Amino acid sequence: MNDKELIYWVDLTGPESIDEIVRLTIINTNNNVLFNHLFCPKVADYWDSDINGIEPEETYREKLFESYKTEIQKILSSANKLITFYASTFFLQKQGMDLSGIQICDVADCFRVTGGDTDTLDNLCTYYGYNLSTNIHERTGIECAKAINYCYHKMEEYSRAQGK
Structure with a gap:
């Protein structure tokens, strides 16, 4: 496992026009948690919790993303590869994160079958x-990041077995 490869999971508020990060989790390939926080959004005050499992009232007392920018950037800058699932880096960059020189691997791109509702983390798992919890409200960012890590390495293993 490569210490320079990091896995991240991000939960957003929606709708897309004002999406904000409400949770960011970063782990290494050994499943060690490097960062895991909820954030209070600046603009959005309500969102569909059935999408991310986070109730708006859970974030009101949390700090803004910008309070952690230096810490997050230091972690991200230590990586040469970021692995995720359906998580655009746009939202990290929108918050001022510098991802230059870091390869982004979206596991969804490798798994995508129809480009529709079936391309979910649940179906990947x-x-x-x-074994990922099917209850979105009980699921943590750490569990999602660990699921991505596991599935990514299974994909790599299967790819090597097929000689690709």
């Missing part, structure tokens, strides 16, 4: 045999 089912396919690779990872």
Whole structure:
């Protein structure tokens, strides 16, 4: 496992026009948690919690993303590869994170079958045999990041076995 590869999970408020990060989790490939926080959004005060499992009232007492920018940037700058699932780096860059020189690997790009509602983290985990909680409200960012880590390495293993 490569210490320069980091896995991240990000939860957003929605709708897309004013999406803000409300949770960011970063782990290494050994599943050690490097960063895991909820944030109070600046603009959005309500969102559909059935999408990210986070109730708006859970974030009101949290600090803004910008309070952690230096810490997050230091962690991200230590990586040469960021691995995620359906998480655009746009929102990290929108917050001022410098991702130059870091390869971005979106596992969804490798898994995408139809480009529709079936391309979910849940279905990825089912396919690779990872036991991820089906209750979105009980799921943590750490659990999602660990699921991505597991599935990514299974994908890599299968790819090597196929000689790709």
